[in-house]
Amino acid sequence: MTDLRYDTLLARREGVVRDLPQSAEEGSDLRWVMNTATLILGERDAVLVDTFTTIEQNDELIEWIKGHGRTLTHIYVTHGHGDHFYGIGQLLDAFPGARAVATAGTVAGARVQAGDDYRDGFWGRLFPGQIPRPVVPDELEGDHILLEGHELRVVEAGHTDTKGSTVLWAPDARLVVGGDVVYNHTHMYLAETDAASRVEWVAALRAVQDLGARHVVAAHKHPDRDDDPVIVQQSIDYLADVEDTLATTSNALEFYEAMLARHPHRANPGSLWGAAKVFRP
Template sequence: MRGHGRNLTHIYVTHGHGDHLFGIGQVTAAFPGVRAVATAGTVAGARLQTADDYIEGFWGRLFPGQIPDAVVPDEMEGDRILLEGHELRVIETGHTDTAGGTVLWAPDAGLVVAGDVVYNNTHMYLAETDAASRAEWVAALRRVQALGADHVVAGHKHPDHDDDPVIVQQSIDYLADIEKTLASTADAVEFYRTMLARHPHRANPGSLWGAAKTLKPSK
């Protein structure tokens, strides 16, 4: 941004997961005066994820010594950000891969910044979901689809793929396959292998294995 002569005014945080929060401090240091903002639901999730016990018990174990001092975004007033005369609209999506999900819609650019509501050719994070919340997620994806965006930027993206809005339907299809596979498999290993066979080219199979262990726990 600085190399292109841009003046950054806001950091918008789509949801409260730590991997979307921990870089805020570095960005605000690079752009003095920038403000990190989010909805009330995202701020609540951020406070949970940045608490010492969560950082030490989860993020710190995954990335020892690498988690910077956490910054919680400010709760925004209203649901719009004005950028150089263009309106950016916050759309709350309910429970997607976590509670309090949102997307940011830039209608003048035909652009959806989708956070973790939409996944781009990576296995979706499902550890915080159940059947009801996954149905809510599908409904949220259909609302995003109805916007008719030209570009959809996902929070988790296969590096070889672009921001084609077809990824919204692909995310819907993936969740449908999750339900079919849950119903037709006996345990976590069978679930994992079946989903991997159905989606062999998606990145991050570790996320799929995490889903398998959560959704098909050993009895």
């Protein structure tokens, strides 16, 4: 069998929380977030993990995939947030032989974010005229995808930054495509979490560590950082800092600024401010 390789494409967009207070990050160039799409490559075929948010970004993704000269067989979606699956319809139009698939938990989340309340009322309000018409992935039969004889294994992660999260593990490439389970030098999205779900998230991260990956691709990563598996431990440490900071602060601004002091150079501080307002309303 031919060895598997992978490539990633990054797309930068504005964060979804934009009412940041005057604070330590003021004047910095961090108020953005990168999404990643990962192409796992065999000799002839390829599997894509996650799509992008806007029509233009997904058009660029299509051209990037075509440039690799492979037949796209599957689009795998790691979880049900719209910025990871809204491009499915465009991708299937461009690659009609491909199948878009996800776990039952991801499909359930995607159905919610494919509805008008999210597509128009949330994402469409933030990115007017830029959101594709959503297509929900099919439920994957079984727990893996075959790519030229290599298993790409689905690892259920439970509730991380949202319910029904997964990672895709390619053992023959020692590659984890981590979706939103793991973050790379970007503030983690916490607004859907509570203390119990964050414990579950840490357990999922430790399970990812146990896989022994050589490469870990986060769905949200800083473009200056590589796919070093150290980001799994860094994500665990960030969640530990959240618990410690919640225990030692009394309002949203205190929590936000204390976490910024601990993590001053992570992208997308808006995600942290959004969580602060949920934790300390």
